Amino acid sequence: MRKxxxxxxxxxxxxxxxxxxxxxKIIPDTLGPGEPFRMxxxxxxxxxxxxxxxxxxxxxxxLEFIPLRFxxxxxxxxxxxxxxxxxxxxxxxxxxxxxxxxATFAVRKVEIPETHFFVKANKAxxxxxxxxxxxxxxxxxxxxxxxxxxxxxxxxxxxERITGFYGIESRSESIKSRSTVINRDQEDAIESVAGLSxxxxxxxAIELTPTQAGEVDVRLTGMMLVETNQGAGQLNRDRPFSFxxxxxxxxxPEKGRPAxxxxxxxxxxxxxxxxxxxxxxxxxxxxxxxxVTGSANLDRVLAPEVPHGDLWDVMPANDKPRTIRKDSQRxxxxxxxxxxxxxxxxxxxxxxxxxxxTKAYERIEFAPxxxxxxxxxPEKVELVAVDPAAAxxxxxxxxxxxxxxxxxxxxxxxxxxxxxxxxxxxxxxWSQLGLLGILAGALIWSARxxxxxxxxxxxxxxxxxxxxxxxxxLLRKAERAGDNDAHAQAGVMALxxxxxxxxxATDVALTAEDILRAMPELMTPxxxxxxxxxxxxxRFGGTMTAETLNLHGDIERCLKQMEDRLCA
Amino acid sequence: MRLILILLAGIASGAPTQDRDxxxxxxYLAGDSATALENWSALVAEEGVSAARLSxxxxxxxRLGRRGRAMVCWERALSLDASDPVARAGIIxxxxxxxxxxxxxxxxxxxxxxLNPDTWTMLTMLSFWILVITWAWPRLRGKKLTDTHxxxxxxxxxxxxxxxxxxxxxxxxxxxxxxxxxEENLKLTPTALGEYLAPLGEGDVVRxxxxxxxxxxxxxxGGQVGWVREEAVESAWGITPPRSLDTPSQP
Numbered sequence: 001m002r003k004x005x006x007x008x009x010x011x012x013x014x015x016x017x018x019x020x021x022x023x024x025k026i027i028p029d030t031l032g033p034g035e036p037f038r039m040x041x042x043x044x045x046x047x048x049x050x051x052x053x054x055x056x057x058x059x060x061x062x063l064e065f066i067p068l069r070f071x072x073x074x075x076x077x078x079x080x081x082x083x084x085x086x087x088x089x090x091x092x093x094x095x096x097x098x099x100x101x102x103a104t105f106a107v108r109k110v111e112i113p114e115t116h117f118f119v120k121a122n123k124a125x126x127x128x129x130x131x132x133x134x135x136x137x138x139x140x141x142x143x144x145x146x147x148x149x150x151x152x153x154x155x156x157x158x159x160e161r162i163t164g165f166y167g168i169e170s171r172s173e174s175i176k177s178r179s180t181v182i183n184r185d186q187e188d189a190i191e192s193v194a195g196l197s198x199x200x201x202x203x204x205a206i207e208l209t210p211t212q213a214g215e216v217d218v219r220l221t222g223m224m225l226v227e228t229n230q231g232a233g234q235l236n237r238d239r240p241f242s243f244x245x246x247x248x249x250x251x252x253p254e255k256g257r258p259a260x261x262x263x264x265x266x267x268x269x270x271x272x273x274x275x276x277x278x279x280x281x282x283x284x285x286x287x288x289x290x291x292v293t294g295s296a297n298l299d300r301v302l303a304p305e306v307p308h309g310d311l312w313d314v315m316p317a318n319d320k321p322r323t324i325r326k327d328s329q330r331x332x333x334x335x336x337x338x339x340x341x342x343x344x345x346x347x348x349x350x351x352x353x354x355x356x357x358t359k360a361y362e363r364i365e366f367a368p369x370x371x372x373x374x375x376x377x378p379e380k381v382e383l384v385a386v387d388p389a390a391a392x393x394x395x396x397x398x399x400x401x402x403x404x405x406x407x408x409x410x411x412x413x414x415x416x417x418x419x420x421x422x423x424x425x426x427x428x429x430w431s432q433l434g435l436l437g438i439l440a441g442a443l444i445w446s447a448r449x450x451x452x453x454x455x456x457x458x459x460x461x462x463x464x465x466x467x468x469x470x471x472x473x474l475l476r477k478a479e480r481a482g483d484n485d486a487h488a489q490a491g492v493m494a495l496x497x498x499x500x501x502x503x504x505a506t507d508v509a510l511t512a513e514d515i516l517r518a519m520p521e522l523m524t525p526x527x528x529x530x531x532x533x534x535x536x537x538x539r540f541g542g543t544m545t546a547e548t549l550n551l552h553g554d555i556e557r558c559l560k561q562m563e564d565r566l567c568a
Numbered sequence: 569m570r571l572i573l574i575l576l577a578g579i580a581s582g583a584p585t586q587d588r589d590x591x592x593x594x595x596y597l598a599g600d601s602a603t604a605l606e607n608w609s610a611l612v613a614e615e616g617v618s619a620a621r622l623s624x625x626x627x628x629x630x631r632l633g634r635r636g637r638a639m640v641c642w643e644r645a646l647s648l649d650a651s652d653p654v655a656r657a658g659i660i661x662x663x664x665x666x667x668x669x670x671x672x673x674x675x676x677x678x679x680x681x682x683l684n685p686d687t688w689t690m691l692t693m694l695s696f697w698i699l700v701i702t703w704a705w706p707r708l709r710g711k712k713l714t715d716t717h718x719x720x721x722x723x724x725x726x727x728x729x730x731x732x733x734x735x736x737x738x739x740x741x742x743x744x745x746x747x748x749x750x751e752e753n754l755k756l757t758p759t760a761l762g763e764y765l766a767p768l769g770e771g772d773v774v775r776x777x778x779x780x781x782x783x784x785x786x787x788x789x790g791g792q793v794g795w796v797r798e799e800a801v802e803s804a805w806g807i808t809p810p811r812s813l814d815t816p817s818q819p
Contacts, residue, residue, distance in 0.1 A: 308751070420807075422742055428689075443707060446710065
């Protein structure tokens, strides 16, 4: 039993978890807006830390309004370590929070809890004298590959002055960054636009390039050197600043993308074009340099391709090394070799780019240059060659024949400007199909004509039907006019026209009885006879005054019956 | 007087053309192919093309080392006159000694080379229409076919049967193009980053198929099939000199 207790006592440290005690403290206790502070994190552990903290600098949270910077650590007796973090209070009064993070030591990780502090409000009308950094960045949708130029304004305070800055970098995975130098004239221009005087501000620039689409976090950190006026003299300190923004990044649109677009995003202008020699000899290389200027991702732009031509051999472009290149311009140099003599123009160089302001693809073109190429084109290829393997005699004859053919003594012949018939095959095909259609129409018409010739009664009935309908229209007109004579004449004409086709007789020779024989199914024979008497009676027996208008309904029914029979 | 004036006007108008042709031929025989080409090109722009003129231009282009342009000239000369000896000799020279690859003609293309392409097309159309009209005309007139009609039908049918292979060979022969660029490759897919399949030489003749995405599917003389950019090849048919590859300025 005693042995067991001894072993448990020896192994206890292995099974027990070393408990770390972490306390945080903000100095000073009460903060004003923009006031720098120091945060002391005291970690007390049962075990040794085995060296200084390793990665706290990269694990500190990046907050837009509370910049933090790891400024050192000190070890005390009893395994106590104090981490010192300096920061700047936000401008907004109220309670603020620094999220928890991890401090990685050589043998363990220590979780630092979140810390709260309070920023008191300034009294109205009072100004604080703290220096601060302000990020100036366009507010719009950006594009993958685009170079975004962000400006950081360092504004002096009444009690503090910023004398410099360093270490500006982006901590976002999807953003590539590069600090750039601002020239004095550029700085003046930018400050005058911003409405700030050079005495009260300093300026830093950084180029950001998004590498993926979506909502991207821009996290920038850096340090500024602050000079504070105190009673005993001036005190210089460096102070962190940080920015955290979310920006929208999209891919450049595929619609309307030119085939020669090579990744340029921004706004570009064609600059000067220079030529090393405007009067070269044939085959003598010359250098064509084109300069593109503007605000774009010029570093990432591939040189525009200029293909070989019939007049020029073109070597691929190279541009000036980056060390001597200006940020806002880029020069591409092509080596051109003329292949033909004469007054030539250099090939056109074109560069397409996507303009994020107009959200459209645009193209610039460098004007072709006039070049006078002197000399005579060299004969590169012998046109006639003799096959060494050919039989003796045959070789000479073949060579002579080939020489004759390949050195034509005349180029006369039938000149033409009309393409071959099969050059536009669809035009030819449709014209032939059209002719075939016309022929088919003619054949159909001919067959129909033959069929009607074999069945003359069809044609006769159709003609009778046309005459009957015409007479019916006259009948109705006479009925509406109340003209008895015209009514009787039109009715008789209609009856005769219809019946003539049925009995194969001449219509004027038909009497009422002929019509009643041809159409025995007529319901009102008396009306037919009365109509005939009225129409023809004057010819045979004096003036007839019998009313026939009242028979209009009967006659219409007769004519309808007759029309139906003709159509059957 | 009027006749004399007309004759003088004719001589005056014909003189520059004759002079230009003479100058071109003299320059060509003297070895100045560039001058010869310049004059022949001007003549083509003024008067149009002829098979003989295109052949001569092909010779000059070949001597200047522009193999693609030379092959285009010779092929187009043959599309105008299949029996042009200069163009035939040029193509034989280019394929035998110049390293140019050209697909072997099929049997119907060899058959078609006996006559001009337009002649085959006309023969086919003519025999077809004689056949159709001889059959249709008596029917249109409501009469029966006579012995003469039957003889005509038989002749037209025979002519049609004989001309169809020629027309078919002409049709397949027009789907050919010449590689114009010096550094061009056959690609597996019709895209800018298509996988490399085989190199293409300037002046090589390929059979063309369908077009897609700015590329054209081609078959090489060895039977290999792939895609090539449309601007890298130029049709073997046409009535113009080869197109210029130099990048023109935008209007």
